[in-house]
Amino acid sequence: MLFNKLHKFKFLFIVFIFVSFILSFQAAGAATGPDQAVIDQLNKQLSEQQKKIDEIAGKIDQYKASIKTVRGEATTLKNQVTILDNQMAKTNLDIDSKKEEIKQTELQIQKVQLEIKQNETEIAKSKIELSAFIRLLDRYDDKNYLSVMLSYNSFSEFFDQVKYSEDIQRNLQKTLNKIQELNEKLSKQQQDLDANKKQVSELLEKLEDAKSALLGQMDAKNYLIIQTQKSEKKYQGLISDLKKAEASASNQVTAIERQIRAELAKKGTNEKFNNLSDAVLIWPTLSHRITALFHDPDYPFIASIGQHSGLDIGVKQGTAVMAAESGYIAKAAMGTKWYGNYVMIIHSNNLSTLYGHLSSIIVEQDKYVSKGQIIGYSGNTGFSSGPHLHLEVRSNGIPTNPLKYLP
Numbered sequence: 001m002l003f004n005k006l007h008k009f010k011f012l013f014i015v016f017i018f019v020s021f022i023l024s025f026q027a028a029g030a031a032t033g034p035d036q037a038v039i040d041q042l043n044k045q046l047s048e049q050q051k052k053i054d055e056i057a058g059k060i061d062q063y064k065a066s067i068k069t070v071r072g073e074a075t076t077l078k079n080q081v082t083i084l085d086n087q088m089a090k091t092n093l094d095i096d097s098k099k100e101e102i103k104q105t106e107l108q109i110q111k112v113q114l115e116i117k118q119n120e121t122e123i124a125k126s127k128i129e130l131s132a133f134i135r136l137l138d139r140y141d142d143k144n145y146l147s148v149m150l151s152y153n154s155f156s157e158f159f160d161q162v163k164y165s166e167d168i169q170r171n172l173q174k175t176l177n178k179i180q181e182l183n184e185k186l187s188k189q190q191q192d193l194d195a196n197k198k199q200v201s202e203l204l205e206k207l208e209d210a211k212s213a214l215l216g217q218m219d220a221k222n223y224l225i226i227q228t229q230k231s232e233k234k235y236q237g238l239i240s241d242l243k244k245a246e247a248s249a250s251n252q253v254t255a256i257e258r259q260i261r262a263e264l265a266k267k268g269t270n271e272k273f274n275n276l277s278d279a280v281l282i283w284p285t286l287s288h289r290i291t292a293l294f295h296d297p298d299y300p301f302i303a304s305i306g307q308h309s310g311l312d313i314g315v316k317q318g319t320a321v322m323a324a325e326s327g328y329i330a331k332a333a334m335g336t337k338w339y340g341n342y343v344m345i346i347h348s349n350n351l352s353t354l355y356g357h358l359s360s361i362i363v364e365q366d367k368y369v370s371k372g373q374i375i376g377y378s379g380n381t382g383f384s385s386g387p388h389l390h391l392e393v394r395s396n397g398i399p400t401n402p403l404k405y406l407p
Helices: 002-028 033-071 077-139 145-150 155-228 232-266
Strands: 290-292 311-313 320-322 327-336 340-346 351-361 374-378 389-395 398-400
Touching (some): 033 077, 155 232, 155 290, 232 327, 340 374
Antiparallel strands (some): 290 311, 311 389
16 A cells, blocks of 8 residues: 555656656747747738738629629620620639639648648647656656655655645646647648648639630620621621521531431441440540530620520630540531531430530541540631630430539
């Protein structure tokens, strides 16, 4: 019994010495240091960046409201130019907003990196404290129990110190808990850093999308001015012609698909097409940058003609275009007024894909094509105001949102 008590007294005595060391160590490093001052400055800059972003967002909302108002008015050349001007102004603000968001995220990255550095310093410091404790245990392992007791002036003082040492043990546990908390915090900060870096990459892509959209809007305005020569009469004639061209092209594509499917179905199981596996589409280009959505309300003067029937993918002139799925080439057309040079492939599941505005086609009509095979190269043919790929996905002959089928 006496041995156990003495052993306990010995341990508590060592803990007392150790914690005294810790307290002096922590007091020496208690200052916030230059890193904290930098973090405080970054917080201030982040707050200023958010104000800039909010101000730009307010201006964007004003242009959106203006565009909506003008769209509700009669379709005239003047109104269409006003819409395009507002869209260009709004897109310029989108670009400015993305740039400010990138700056904000880069500041956030700097802040997290400094916080990680601080945490790593704290963890290293706590490890030094624990190492010191282990060394003290080793140093006092062979110390005579009696000498521990005799180091106090009285038994009363010794027992008072034992009670105080119990509080010190709790402080030691807090130090151990602190290390665990710091490690968990460090892990979270590393995740935040990775997320911020990914966010910068995504914002840069969106910035490029916005720049492409702006170029498309500028090209659309130039096309409109050149074609109409600022004449309302010519504008109305242009819109009428484009409506007819769009309706004719869409009806023709639907009719061709229906005819080809019927002919292939008559050939039975001996025909390759009738043995195709279920269609699962892939992106037809390496780029996944979308410059115009399916039924996009911001598509240049499309509201005057109809709905945007596909997805526009932002690619440079001459970019390789691949078949989104294996299938039968129902049409490989050159020089059409609406789609320009285009390829239509029919697949299983009553799906078909159409690739418009190509600069060139390198496959033959009435032949089979494999998924991922290059069928042509992107361009600016037909009704197009700039190089891109127009992708349509049709279900039972009706245009549907390609994003429902793309991974």
